[in-house]
Amino acid sequence: MLFLVGDAGVAIAEKSPLLAHMSGEVDRWAGVLPDSSVVVAFLGDNVYPVGIRDRNHRDFPQDSARLWSQLRVLDSESARTKGVVGLFTSGNHDWGNMIGEEGRERLANEERMIAEARESGIHVDLLPAGGTPGPSVHDIRRAARLVFIDTHWFLQERRDLWENAFFEGVTQALATSPSDRTIMMAHHPFRSAGPHGALVPAFNAFGAVYLFKKTGTLIQDLNSPRYATFLTRLRTAFAEGGGPPLVFAGGHDHSLQVLSPLQSSDPPHLLVSGAGSKITGVSTVPGLRMAASRPGYMQLLMLRNGDAHLRVVAADERAQHCDTRPANLEACMVASESAFRVVYTETLTPASKAGPADPPRASR
Known part of the structure; x- marks a missing residue:
């Protein structure tokens, strides 16, 4: 069982019904499945607004509390004894919306805190390692292969030698596991009907705005030239690895979405689960199968025949x-x-x- 929650970096455990509900569900599934069968994936922007600052910074206690609120989902006796694994990936806010050494220092702070939690007995890691693009692989027994990548690295860092090694790694990860049992995860989604997926005018996409706002919001949009180039190369890696993964899951936009691809070379199921602590709107776009601007998260239960049973869990915005x-x-x-x-x-x-397959169902 895989839990998907993103952008939970504002939530405080004592005041977050979502984290409380998800913690109960993690314990429930851990109790009925074999050991090490439950994974919770935190899809980036784990700490708002600018990642984890240094310990001597006046806002460090707030930053620490926000990360630990998510770590507590993994800290029950049941989660520890049944081997529930928490896997965090980095978002642009975890980098402090910065590039270079300053951004990597913010990730190093988050990585150290996650390591401290691991030393206390919580099964948790940051994937990929802070400041690196990945891919990093985690297998859920024989049921599924999880492939984590750091998309912010590609939008901001970009070193040619590492880029080539990254795409070769993606090909290798797919070639050594059935693609229909592989789930790729990142902070930025493959597609989105939310604000970051909205089309922008050509002069913004290719002109001075992108040149002068390297750490601003526009470079984080999915229609930016850099992200388009990244997706093109990713499709090539998919093809060389035997085909795209079953699922590509991300956050970034603060909503819950299920989308179909626009190209046959893309993953057949595209998920956005970024409603962990903030909510934004969703537009109508081609291939949008489900959308909700509500607090919530997703569950993926991998079936023996290679299918994955998706459940979207949500509540009213007041919750x-x-x-x-x-x-x-x-x-x-x-x-x-x-x-x-x-x-x-x-x-x-x-x-x-x-x-012909089971049709999607929306519960009321």
Whole structure:
């Protein structure tokens, strides 16, 4: 079982019904599945607004609390004894929205804190290693291969030698595991119907705005020239590895989305799970199968036949945070946590098996 949650970097455990609900679900699945069968993937922007600052910085306690709020999902007795694994990947905010040494220092701070959690007995890691593009591979027993990449590295860092090694690594990861059991994860999604996937005018995409806002928001859009080049090379690596992965999952936009690809060379199922602590809107785009601007996360249960059963779990926007008086906090948490429901299910079939299949279902 794979949990997908992104952009949870504002949530504080004591006031986040989403983290509380997900923690309960992690324990429930860990209790019924074999050891080491449950993985929680945190899809970047784990700490807002600018990653984890140095320990002597006045805002370090806030940064630390935000990361530990997510680590606590993995810290129950059941999660520890059943080998639940938490895998964090880096987003642009974890880099501090910076490039070069300053950005890598923010990642090093996050990596050190994750290492401290691991030393305490929590099964957790940062993939890829801080400041590197990946790919990093984690296998869930024999059920699935998870491939983590750092997309912000490609938008901001870009070293030619590392780039070539990266794409060769993607090809190798796919070639050594059935593509229909492979899930690729990054902070930036493959496609999105959210604000970062919106089209921008040509003079913005290719002109001075991109040149002068290297660390700004436009370079983070999925229609930027750099990201388009990255996806083109990624498609080539997919083809050389025997075909695209079954799923490409990301966050970045603060919503829940299930999309179809626009090209046959793309992964057949594209997920956006970035509603861990913030919410933004969703537009109508070709291939959009499901969208919700609500707090929530996703679950992927890998089936023996190679399919993956997707469940989207969400609640009303009012259940996002319990920012209330201490006297009312417990009641808010109980009511909001119980508001989370499965709102969408679908069996994600490999492209090679496309045909009549279980239709997607939206729960009301």
